[in-house]
Amino acid sequence: MAFIGAVKFLLQHLLLLCLFNYLPFSQGKQNWNEGYPFIRRASSLGYNGKSGGYDYIIVGGGTAGCPLAATLSKKFKVLVLERGGVPFNNPNVSFLHNFHITLADTSPTSASQYFISTDGVLNARGRVLGGATSINAGFYTRADPRFIRKVGWDTKLVNESYPWVEKQIVHRPKFSDWQRAVRDGLLAAGVSPFNGFTYDHKYGTKVGGTIFDRFGRRHTAAELLASANPHKLTVLIHATVQKIVFDTKGKRPKATGVIFKDENGKQHEAYLGNDRQSEVIVSSGALGTPQLLLLSGIGPKAELQKLNIPVVLDNQFVGKGMADNPMNTIFVPSKRPVQQSLIETVGITNLGVYIETSSGFGQSKDSIHCHHGILSAEVCNLFTKFTYCGYKITNNVRDLESTLECLTVGCCCKSLSHTIRTSLFMQLKMTCIVFSQNLYVHVS
Ligand SMILES: Cc1cc2nc3c(=O)[nH]c(=O)nc-3n(C[C@H](O)[C@H](O)[C@H](O)COP(=O)(O)OP(=O)(O)OC[C@H]3O[C@@H](n4cnc5c(N)ncnc54)[C@H](O)[C@@H]3O)c2cc1C
Incomplete structure (x- = not known):
């Protein structure tokens, strides 16, 4: 009996050891790209890389950008440009017990970008694939139906989308x-x-x-990319978009592509195909989105002119109404x-x-x-x-x-x-x- 007890004890501990070893390594450098073969470093484009023919270019692979890319790639050729790296091999991002460590890491390579609002409130935003789901407190809830109606979204479509997210990461x-x-x-x-x-x-x-599982492991929006069509999706990490390029010859300006820099500071360009439906979608977060629009010449004319940014479209609302x-x-x-x-x-x-x-x-x-x-x-x-x-x-x-x-x-x-x-x-x-x-x- 004592022998059987000892064997049981050993087996249990072996199982626990395997489990604890497996969790971090399953997200280790060696393994993550097997599940996401379409994710590459921006520098892999080589010197001054130009690519084109995309139906959609998504700027910002965050909470909104990742599920959008996964869905659009079912039918269309999609490029995602994300300024940060991947969350998979980062234990600070991956485990609940490190939640505070990511936020306390104010270094330039941190997944969390620290900032102070003009009113003096300390805050952070995601700088990594998965966006703020890689640094946030992980609470998940469906939206207030009144909100869905107020913003005019299709209630049926919204209700169909919830289980798609919940099954994968909640x-x-x-x-x-x-x-x-x-x-x-x-x-x-x-x-x-x-x-x-x-x-x-x-x-x-x-x-x-x-979005934390029972082992305390975080599941970010980046994992939603696992349901993408790998043949139609390219995700470039360490790709910071600096400007949206517009064709201004027509009645209204039309986005045709973007200029971005890689982790070595080299500049690259990516362009949409000729399809009239193709779009550049900016999902760079509450701060990053208006920032990129302003840098691209969309915003209040007087402010853009003051900063010597050529005006593409005068829009009084870009960058306004921000509040803590x-x-x-x-x-x-x-x-x-x-x-x-x-x-x-x-x-x-x-x-x-x-x-x-x-x-x-x-x-x-x-x-x-x-x-x-x-x-x-x-x-x-x-x-x-x-x-x-x-x-x-x-x-x-x-x-x-x-x-x-x-x-x-x-x-x-x-x-x-x-x-x-x-x-x-x-x-x-x-x-x-x-x-x-x-x-x-x-x-x-
Ligand atoms: C500390 C903290 C805790 C939170 N806790 C919760 C919570 O428990 N539950 C909850 O529901 N919400 C929580 N939130 C809020 C929630 O996480 C965010 O509202 C949401 O994730 C924002 O999604 P987003 O897609 O708009 O932006 P993000 O997820 O931030 O995505 C924007 C992405 O764009 C990238 N980007 C920005 N500029 C560029 C550029 N020029 N080029 C390329 N890429 C760019 C960024 O790196 C980022 O990955 C929390 C937020 C924080 C900061």
């Missing part, structure tokens, strides 16, 4: 103790009913989907290690208040003085300064420490529900409750 979360505690806190604060686990946008408290979507972050410090979890439980009210929560992502005491991008201690300062009540909430939360043990087992959520109620009362648009050890929060 998972049901494991549901940690902290997420359970927040669920109880939300319900006690009146954010009801409890809608259980659902992808649908429903008022009340719910558990949504996540500030989040009120409530930090709940813990003296003990806390299990890591990203957004799983959310509270949604019909007043447009949205409450989410994460746990276990702290900072070390030594690193507090370093630059940590979006995860800097100063983030708390800025976000809580956003409203006076935010500042007060943060102070209240410090008193929560004594009840944390109860909170984590989900049996006492009085303090938590009080905090949530305050947030609801103030109608703070978005609140994130962060529970973690090593939170060196400066409240000024």
Whole structure:
């Protein structure tokens, strides 16, 4: 019996070892391009490469760009140009436990590009295939049907598209103790009913989907490219588009191609075919898209002229109406290690208040003085300064420490529900409750 027990023990550990070794290596340099033979470095085009005959050129292989490319390639010849590299062989991108490390990496080669808005809010954007799905908190939910109607999309088509994405990259979360505690806190604060686990946008408290699987491995929008037609798709990484080229001879300017540079700084050109339906599609994110349009001469005439950019089309709206979507972050410090979890439980009210929560992502005491991008201690300062009540909430939360043990087992959520109620009362648009050890929060 003892022998059988020992063999069982060994086999179990061998299995675990294989699993842990397999996960990182399955995304290693050697393997990823087998699944995506159409992805190449921009420099592989050689010196001053010119390519043409595309039905669609997609600028930005991010959250929108990747599924678009996969779908269009079923019928058309498609080129995707992405300024970043691939997410597959990057452990910082691939694993939930490294979520904060990517955001804290402010180096020029990081998958996350750190920036500060003109209003002084720290933020980050994706600089890698898969875009912000490679750096974000991974929460997945279907859109509010009212939003779909408001923007005039085809509801039937949208509803058909959801399962296509969900089957490939969305998972049901494991549901940690902290997420359970927040669920109880939300319900006690009146954010009801409890809608259980659902992808649908429903008022009340719910558990949504996540792009992290049960091993904590991230599945980005880049994986949606696996369903593309490999014979009709080319994806160039490290390809930064600098300008859209237009034919201005007709009544209205028509995009004919793009100029981009590779990772060695060499310039290349790519052109559409002669089909009148062919298009350059700019899906470079909320900041990258207007930036590229402006650089290409589409935007407010006076501003373009001031910058000596030849005007292709005078459009007053390009680059306007940008606003931060500030989040009120409530930090709940813990003296003990806390299990890591990203957004799983959310509270949604019909007043447009949205409450989410994460746990276990702290900072070390030594690193507090370093630059940590979006995860800097100063983030708390800025976000809580956003409203006076935010500042007060943060102070209240410090008193929560004594009840944390109860909170984590989900049996006492009085303090938590009080905090949530305050947030609801103030109608703070978005609140994130962060529970973690090593939170060196400066409240000024
Ligand atoms: C830290 C963080 C956490 C978030 N958490 C969540 C969450 O949990 N759930 C959720 O639903 N949303 C979340 N979001 C928001 C969500 O990720 C983004 O709104 C969404 O991914 C944006 O998609 P996009 O296609 O517009 O842009 P992106 O996904 O950013 O794609 C744009 C792509 O274009 C590329 N690009 C830009 N300029 C050029 C150029 N000139 N040439 C070539 N390529 C270019 C970029 O490198 C990028 O890959 C989060 C965002 C952040 C930053």
